[in-house]
Amino acid sequence: MKAFSWTDSPHGAIVADGKRLEAAAYGPPPDEAPTIVLLHEGLGCVALWRDVPEKLAEATGCGVFAYSRAGYGRSDPIPLPRPPDYLVREARDVLPVVLGALGFRRGVLVGHSDGSSIAAIYAGETQDDRVQGLVLLAPHVFAENYGFEGIEEVNRAYESGELKARLAKYHAHVDCAFLGWSGFWSDPGVLGWTIEDFVARWRAPALLIAGRDDHYFTLAQSRAIERIAPTPVESLDLPDCRHAPQFEQPEATLDAIAAFCKKRLGEER
Template structure:
């Protein structure tokens, strides 16, 4: 990861979050806000923040959710509505703390679901559009199979050690996420169709064609249900992280879409 121009901690009543900024400050240019995946954190965006800042001239803000990266603890079990709590209660305060003025939300996997819920439930004029990378809107068999496989790898391989390089509280991060998604009530009730019908922000939905955690049904749901325009990009050969696995195909799409959205403000 190319080093951020600013690193600091955001203090919330729930705990402290690690935060980082690349490029232009929010008073000088629009911003990207990065919302990481279910086992992600700031570091696991790799070089994407620096690339976006250099390509567009916009600022890039990222934070690690509670329990992840170098943020404070968030012991399992997590409440089954943890995505909604993040979207409706935590994210607005984080955007305030980062002094975000005009932005595109970029959400990966869990972060994509959080971004969509935020757009559906919060009247937030700061947000011009959404880039959702491998988001989850609907429960599919692939989702549960992939998360079950991750649990077996965590217990039986060096996966825990590798994750521990990025997360100060690795068991919080893994078991909070894994046990929530594999809870029968979560699997039964997870459906963001109603939220999508309330999204009025333009969206770019990016899906790897070989994603083990979801299929084209996810972006198709957004295109069918959302109130705003939806662009869909299926990326050949990419799995669950097309922004890292197919950067030459994926990143220019993100930059071009975001520049169009932010010019509308």
């Protein structure tokens, strides 16, 4: 496993589970400061975090590392359809290798949507004391009927070609990225999906940031996590916000993440 270099360039790559994954890092390396690891949403990638990594590094003094999962961004493609347990596989098989490659010593996992599920699974599956906090943006730990209409709307936009053209600017294998996501979340069989058992085994405190107008998942997700988690959980339910708090309410989201990281990591920095 080749280690990721924080000094040569912000952009680079690592290899995990046999796939080349694009990656980027901002701020100080892990041997100089704690690290925030960003886990993107179901249609995201490194580039689609926009300026969030740089702003987080500046606001917290931490290093910030982002990578595109296989099938996304400029990373290697994957075969479709994705298996039903693909989020669990990402947490068990890929994320540990990523953390090793970046030289992770201590820090916080920040996940958005599917990325929040991967962080939630990892925190319950792996006894990793290096992870001292979780930040889950638009979290989901069980499936809801509520989101099917929103997903169907996105499917229609992709089939019309408009959304596909936009996503192709960011994903080298755009059908792989989109169909891997939509194929899973559009299937009525997904209604049996849950990762609540992982939440019940958390060892780290968490911050949940959700939009009150989220068109995929309701605030029942945050309430379930609050009820199940054995660790302290803080929640921020944002008005005038749908599924991307970091872009729709950027100041409130950044301030909340920075305050949480300071609380969890500040004393030792």
